[in-house]
Amino acid sequence: SLFFYGTLLHPAVLRRVIGHEGHTLSYQPAILQGYTRHHVKGDTYPAIIPWEQAQALFNDSTNAIAEPSTTERTVRGSLVTGFSPVDISLLDVFEGD
Numbered sequence: 001s002l003f004f005y006g007t008l009l010h011p012a013v014l015r016r017v018i019g020h021e022g023h024t025l026s027y028q029p030a031i032l033q034g035y036t037r038h039h040v041k042g043d044t045y046p047a048i049i050p051w052e053q054a055q056a057l058f059n060d061s062t063n064a065i066a067e068p069s070t071t072e073r074t075v076r077g078s079l080v081t082g083f084s085p086v087d088i089s090l091l092d093v094f095e096g097d
Contacts (some may be wrong), residue, residue: 017091018090
């Protein structure tokens with residue numbers, strides 16, 4: 001099971017990354033409690049971090065994430081199940097470090 005909150009929320013993008021139609025995959029809406037989603041400065045993708053860590057980073061002017069409202073303590077996304085080991089490897093390559 002994997003939680004997606006960014007680009008891979010879109011089934012067409014996910015299918016392209018894993019290289020097949022994803023007939024074994026099951027999607028359901030999900031909410032990750034105690035985390036916040038943020039834009040990463042200088043990049044096009046979001047990141048999630050624990051809410052408490054976000055509070056500390058926003059008090060540091062050298063932080064690496066753009067400051068959004070941190071009143072929300074949840075991240076909406078999708079929980080997807082049914083991946084093969086090959087799918088996971090391809091997703092790891094896509095996500096990078």
